[in-house]
Amino acid sequence: MTAIEFENISKQYRLGLVSTGTLAHDLNRWWQTSILRHEDPYLKVGDVNDRATKGSSEYVWALKDINFKVEQGDVIGIIGKNGAGKSTLLKLLSKVTAPTTGTIRARGRIASLLEVGTGFHGEMTGRENIYLNGAILGMTKQEISRKLDEIVDFSGCERYIDTPVKRYSSGMTVRLGFAVAAFLDPEILVVDEVLAVGDAEFQKKAIGKMQDISHGQGRTVLFVSHNMNSIKRLCKHGVVLENGFVKLIGDVGECVEYYVDANANADLCAYRKIDDSMRELFNKKITIEEARLLNDPSQVGSDEPIEIELTLQRHYGHVKECRYSVNIFDFEDNRILGYVSERIVVPQDKEFYKIRLKLSNHSLTARKYKISLNVGHKEFGDVVENFDVVCSGVLSFEVKYQNKQKGIEYLNWDRNWGAIIHQEKFIDAKIIS
Numbered sequence: 325m326t327a328i329e330f331e332n333i334s335k336q337y338r339l340g341l342v343s344t345g346t347l348a349h350d351l352n353r354w355w356q357t358s359i360l361r362h363e364d365p366y367l368k369v370g371d372v373n374d375r376a377t378k379g380s381s382e383y384v385w386a387l388k389d390i391n392f393k394v395e396q397g398d399v400i401g402i403i404g405k406n407g408a409g410k411s412t413l414l415k416l417l418s419k420v421t422a423p424t425t426g427t428i429r430a431r432g433r434i435a436s437l438l439e440v441g442t443g444f445h446g447e448m449t450g451r452e453n454i455y456l457n458g459a460i461l462g463m464t465k466q467e468i469s470r471k472l473d474e475i476v477d478f479s480g481c482e483r484y485i486d487t488p489v490k491r492y493s494s495g496m497t498v499r500l501g502f503a504v505a506a507f508l509d510p511e512i513l514v515v516d517e518v519l520a521v522g523d524a525e526f527q528k529k530a531i532g533k534m535q536d537i538s539h540g541q542g543r544t545v546l547f548v549s550h551n552m553n554s555i556k557r558l559c560k561h562g563v564v565l566e567n568g569f570v571k572l573i574g575d576v577g578e579c580v581e582y583y584v585d586a587n588a589n590a591d592l593c594a595y596r597k598i599d600d601s602m603r604e605l606f607n608k609k610i611t612i613e614e615a616r617l618l619n620d621p622s623q624v625g626s627d628e629p630i631e632i633e634l635t636l637q638r639h640y641g642h643v644k645e646c647r648y649s650v651n652i653f654d655f656e657d658n659r660i661l662g663y664v665s666e667r668i669v670v671p672q673d674k675e676f677y678k679i680r681l682k683l684s685n686h687s688l689t690a691r692k693y694k695i696s697l698n699v700g701h702k703e704f705g706d707v708v709e710n711f712d713v714v715c716s717g718v719l720s721f722e723v724k725y726q727n728k729q730k731g732i733e734y735l736n737w738d739r740n741w742g743a744i745i746h747q748e749k750f751i752d753a754k755i756i757s
Contacts, residue, residue: 325395325396325431326393326394326395326396326429326431327394327395327396327397327398327430327431327432327511327512327544328393328394328417328428328429328430328431328512328544328546329393329394329427329428329429329430330390330391330392330393330413330426330428331391331426331427331428331429332389332390332391332425332426332427333387333389333390333391333413333416333423333425333426333427333428334385334387334388334389334390334423334424334425334426335385335386335387335409335412335416335421335423335424336383336384336385336386336424337383337384337386338382338383338384385568386409386412386568387409387412387413387416387423387565387568388568388569389569389570390413390426390570391570392563392570392573394544394546395544396431396542396543396544397538397539397542397543397544398538398544398545398560398561399534399535399538399544399545399547399558399559399560399561400544400545400546400547400559400560400561400562400563401547401548401549401555401558401559401561401562401563401576401579401580402414402546402547402548402562402563402565403552403555403562403563403564403565403579403580403583404564404565404566404583405566405587405717406601406602406715406717407567407601408565408566408567408568409565409567409568410516410548410565411438411516411517411548413565414436414438414514414516414546414548415438416428417430417434417436417512417514417546418434418436418438418514419434420436420438430512431511431512432510432511432512432544433461433462433509433510433511433512434510434511434512434513434514435461435504435505435506435508435510435512435513435514436505436514436515437498437501437502437505437513437514437515437516438514438516439516443456443457443460443501443504444457444489444497444500444501445489446488446489446490447488447490448488448489449485449486449487449488449489450476450479450481450484450485450486450487450489450492450500451472451476451485451486453489453500453504454468454472454475454476454500454504455468457504457505457508458471458504458508461508461509461510463508463509467509468508471507471508471509474503474507475500475503475504475507475508476503478499478503478506478507478529478533479496479499479500479502479503480499480526481496481499481500484496493709494605494607494710495526498526499526502515502530502533506530506533506534506537510543511543511544512543512544512545512546513534513537513543513544513545513546514545514546515534515545515546515547515548516548517548517549517550517604527554531554531557531558534547534558535558545558547559550657550715550716550717551657552580552583552584552656552657552658553656553657553658555576555580556576556577556580559576560575560576561573561574561575561576561579562574562575562576562578562579562580563579564579564582564583566586580656584655584656587655587717592621592622592692592720592721592722593617593621593718593719593720594616594617594619594620594621594719594721595614595615595616595617595719596614596615596616596718596719597613597614598611598612598613598614598615598714598718602714602715602718603712603713603714603715604713604714604715605710605712605713606710606711606712606713607709607710607711607712608639608640608711609638609639609640609643609711610636610637610638610639610643610646610670610699610711610712611636611637611639611699611711611712612634612635612636612697612699612712612714613635613636613637613676614634614635615632615633615634615635615695615697615714615718615719616632616633616634616719617630617631617632617695617719617721618631618632618633618680619631619721621719621720621721621722622721622722622724623722623724624688624721624722624723624724625723625724626686626687626688626689626690626723627687629682629683629684629685629686630682630683630686630721631680631681631682631683632650632680632681632683632695632697632719633678633679633680633681633756634648634678634679634680634681634697634699635676635677635678636676636677636678636679636699637675637676638670638671638674638675638676638677643670643701643711644669644670644672645667645668645669645670645701646667646668646670646699646700646701646711647664647665647666647667647668647699647700647701648664648665648668648679648681648697648698648699648753649662649663649664649665649697649698649699649700650662650663650681650683650695650696650697650698651663651695651696651697651698651716652686652688652693652694652695653693653694653695653696653716653717654691654692654693654694655691655692655693655694657716660688660693661683661686661688663681663683665681665752665753666753667701668753668754668755669755671755677755677757678755678756678757679753679754679755679756680753680754680756681752681753682752682753684752688723689723690722690723690724691722691723692720692721692722692723693720693721693722693723694716694717694718694719694720695716695717695718695719695720695721696713696714696715696716696717696718697712697713697714697718698710698712698713698714699711699712700712700713
C-alpha cells in the first residue's frame with residue numbers, strides 16, 4: 325500500500341524578496357491565476373537550483389518535477405549535496421510550506437524532526453512540550469501519559485524534564501525531540517540531518533529505534549543524512565536529489581554509489597566562503613566565515629602536515645577561549661580522523677580574527693577527502709557547546725602518497741586501510757591576525 329505519493333511537485337522561491345515584490349504584481353498574479361484561471365506567469369521563469377553559480381533570473385526552483393511513491397513500511401534515504409532540495413522536500417511533506425505546483429498524498433499522521441527544537445516552545449518544560457507535541461499529533465492526554473516514561477527514558481533527559489527547554493543543550497533538545505517524534509505513534513516519521521548533532525551513543529539508539537519503527541511496526545520513515553554509512557545501515561531504498569531534480573531512485577546501495585562517485589569527481593576545494601546552508605549548527609556567538617586550505621589540494625603528501633586558515637567573527641557574548649576541531653571524511657562520509665585544539669584565547673578587541681590550524685602525522689592513504697570544521701568549548705564535563713559546526717565537504721583535497729622531502733613514492737599502502745593510528749591528538753593552533 326502506498327504511504328506517500330509525490331506527484332509533479334515543484335517549489336519556486338524568489339531570491340531576496342517575499343512574494344513578487346510589489347502589491348500591483350501580487351494582485352495581478354492573483355487575478356490571473358485565481359479569477360481568470362490562467363497559468364501562473366511566474367512558473368515560466370526561474371533558474372536551476374545551483375547555489376555555486378550566479379543565475380540570470382530572480383526566481384529559483386528549489387525542487388522541480390518530483391515524482392515518486394513510498395510504500396508503507398519502507399525506509400527511504402534522501403541523498404544529495406547541501407542545497408539539493410532535501411530539506412525542502414521534507415518541509416513540503418510536513419506542511420511547513422506549500423508546493424508551488426503538484427500534489428502530495430500521505431496516508432496517516434506525520435511526525436517531523438527537521439531541525440533542532442522543531443515544535444518545541446523554549447519557555448515550556450520538556451514534559452509540557454511532550455504533551456504539546458502529542459496534542460498536535462491528535463493524541464489524547466491519556467495516550468501521551470502512557471508513552472511518557474518511554475519517551476523520557478529514551479531521551480536520557482529525566483533530570484531536566486521539568487526544566488524549560490531553552491536551557492537544554494542542542495544535543496539534549498535533539499534527544500528529546502527525536503524521542504517525542506518516534507514514540508507518539510506516527511504512521512510516517514520524517515527525520516532530517518539533526519541526528520548528526522547527537523553523540524555516537526544516541527545516534528546508534530536513534531537508528532535502532534527507526535529500524536524498529538519500520539521493520540517491527542510497519543511504519544514509514546524518510547531519512548536525510550550526509551552520513552552514507554547511516555543511510556546504508558537504515559534504508560532499503562534511496563532517492564538522489566541534485567539541484568532540485570531527482571537523479572536516481574532505487575536500491576540504497578546503488579544510490580549511495582552514484583552519489584559518492586559524482587562527488588568524488590567534483591573539483592577539489594581549497595577555499596570556501598561559508599554561508600548558512602553549510603552550517604549544521606550554530607548559535608551566533610562565534611562563526612566561521614571563511615576557510616582556506618594552505619596545501620595544494622591536488623597533491624597532499626602522506627607525510628605533509630595539513631594546514632588550514634580560518635577567518636572567524638565574534639558576534640556577541642563574552643567568549644574568552646574556545647577549541648577548534650577538524651574532522652576528515654572520505655567521500656563515502658566515513659569519518660577517518662578527528663583533531664581538536666587546546667583552548668585558545670579569543671581576541672577581545674576584534675570582531676574578525678584569523679587562526680591557523682596545523683594537522684600533523686595524519687598518514688592518510690591515497691584517495692580524496694573532505695573536511696568539516698567546528699568551533700566551541702566544553703561547558704559542563706563532556707557537554708560541548710557548539711558555536712559553529714560547518715558541514716563535511718566545505719574543503720576537499722587528494723592525498724597522492726608522495727614523500728615530498730625525500731621524493732620517494734610509498735609503494736606498500738592499501739588505499740582501504742584509511743588512517744594510521746598516531747600519537748598526536750591536538751592541532752597546533754595560533755592566532756595570526
